[in-house]
C-alpha cells in the first residue's frame with residue numbers, strides 16, 4: 001500500500017523538486033537530422049543563422065525603383081517625370097546602377113539596384129516611351145525590405161529544446177539549414193492492470209477494459225517531440241511489474257507506468273519506485289484532481305525519470321499534460337511555458353478547497369463552461385477545447401467571474 005495520502009505535494013513544487021533533484025536539463029546525444037525528417041523533433045542545442053535575411057535589399061511591391069529624393073511632393077496633380085532606366089531582372093543582381101533622375105521597373109522580390117532607396121507602386125506610375133510619370137512620393141525605404149532587416153547572420157534562430165513545427169521548418173529552409181541537431185528522448189510506457197487488455201482484442205473479455213492510456217500517452221509524446229516506446233501491458237503482480245520496470249528502464253530515458261499508483265493492495269508502483277537509486281522516490285501523491293495518485297521518482301546514476309500515472313484515463317491525461325509535459329520540457333531545457341488565458345465563466349464551477357483542479361472545458365458564446373466528465377471517462381478531452389484550471393485556493397467560481405484556461 002502506498003500511503004501517499006498524508007504527503008501530497010503541490011504540482012508546481014513537485015515539478016520544481018524533481019527538476020532540481022535530477023539536475024535538469026539533461027543532454028542526451030544529438031542526432032544530425034535532415035530538414036525533411038526534422039518535423040516534430042526537438043532541438044538539441046541553440047542554432048544560429050548562417051545567412052542574413054533577406055540576403056539582399058529587395059522590393060516588396062511591383063513598381064519602379066527610385067531615389068526617394070527625386071520624387072518628393074509627387075502627386076496625381078503634380079507628377080514627377082523620371083527617365084526610364086533598365087528593368088531589374090529577377091533572380092539576379094542588376095548589373096547596372098540607377099542613373100540620376102531615373103526609375104527602373106522592378107518586380108516583387110527583385111534586388112534593389114544601387115542608387116535607389118524606395119519603390120513606387122505600379123498603381124502610382126504611368127510609363128510612356130522613355131519616361132515614367134510618378135504620381136506619388138515615397139520615403140526612403142518604402143516598399144523595400146533591406147538586407148538583414150529580419151535577421152543578421154549569426155542570430156539565434158532556434159533554442160535548445162524548441163519543438164520543430166511548421167513555423168520553424170519554413171524559417172530553417174529560408175536560411176539553408178539543411179541538417180538540424182535533434183534530441184531523441186526515449187519515453188517508455190507500461191500499462192498495468194489485470195483487467196487491462198490490448199486494444200486490438202476482438203471480443204472484450206468480461207471485466208476487462210482496453211488499454212487506452214498507452215495510446216493517449218504515445219500520441220501526446222509524439223506531438224510534443226519525444227520518442228515513445230510501448231512496453232505493453234503488465235499484470236498487477238508485483239514481481240511481474242518490478243521486472244518489467246527494471247527491463248524497460250534500461251531502454252529509455254523516461255519511463256511512464258499507467259495504473260497501479262493508488263493505495264490498493266494491488267497497487268505496487270510506489271513500492272517499486274521506492275527502490276530506485278538516489279534521489280529515488282521524490283513525490284508520492286499530488287494535491288491535484290484528477291491526478292492525486294501520481295508518483296515521481298528518478299535516479300542520477302543512471303539518469304532516469306520515472307512517473308507513475310493514475311489508471312483512470314482522464315486522470316492519466318491530466319497528469320500527462322500538467323505534470324509530465326512540464327517535466328519533459330525541463331528535462332530538455334526548453335524555455336516553452338504553459339499557454340493560458342483568462343475568460344468569464346459561463347456557468348457556476350464548483351471546486352474543492354485545498355486541491356488544484358483541472359476540468360475539461362469548452363467556450364460557448366465567448367464564455368468558459370465545464371463539460372461533464374469523471375476521471376474514468378475516456379473521451380472527455382475529445383470535445384473539450386480547454387482545460388479549466390482552478391487553483392488550489394479556489395473553491396467555487398460563479399458564472400460571470402474569471403477563470404483560467406489552458407488551450408488543448
Ligand SMILES: Nc1nc2c(c(=O)[nH]1)N[C@H]1C(S)=C(S)[C@@H](COP(=O)(O)OP(=O)(O)OC[C@H]3O[C@@H](n4cnc5c(N)ncnc54)[C@H](O)[C@@H]3O)O[C@H]1N2
Pocket residue numbers: 191192193195196209210211212213214258259260261262263267290291292293309310311312313315375376
Ligand atoms: N480507496 C481509494 N481508492 C482510490 C483512491 C484513493 O485515494 N483511495 N484514489 C482514486 C483515484 S483518485 C484514482 S485516479 C485511481 C487511480 O488508481 P491507480 O492509479 O491505482 O489505477 P488503477 O486502479 O490501476 O486503475 C484505475 C482505473 O483505470 C482503469 N485503467 C487502468 N489502466 C488503464 C489503461 N491503460 N487504459 C484504460 N483504462 C485503464 C482501470 O481499469 C481502473 O478502472 O484510484 C482511485 N481509487
Ligand code: MOO
Pocket residue numbers: 288289290291292293310312315316375376
Ligand atoms: O485523482 Mo483521481 O486521479 O481523481 O481520478
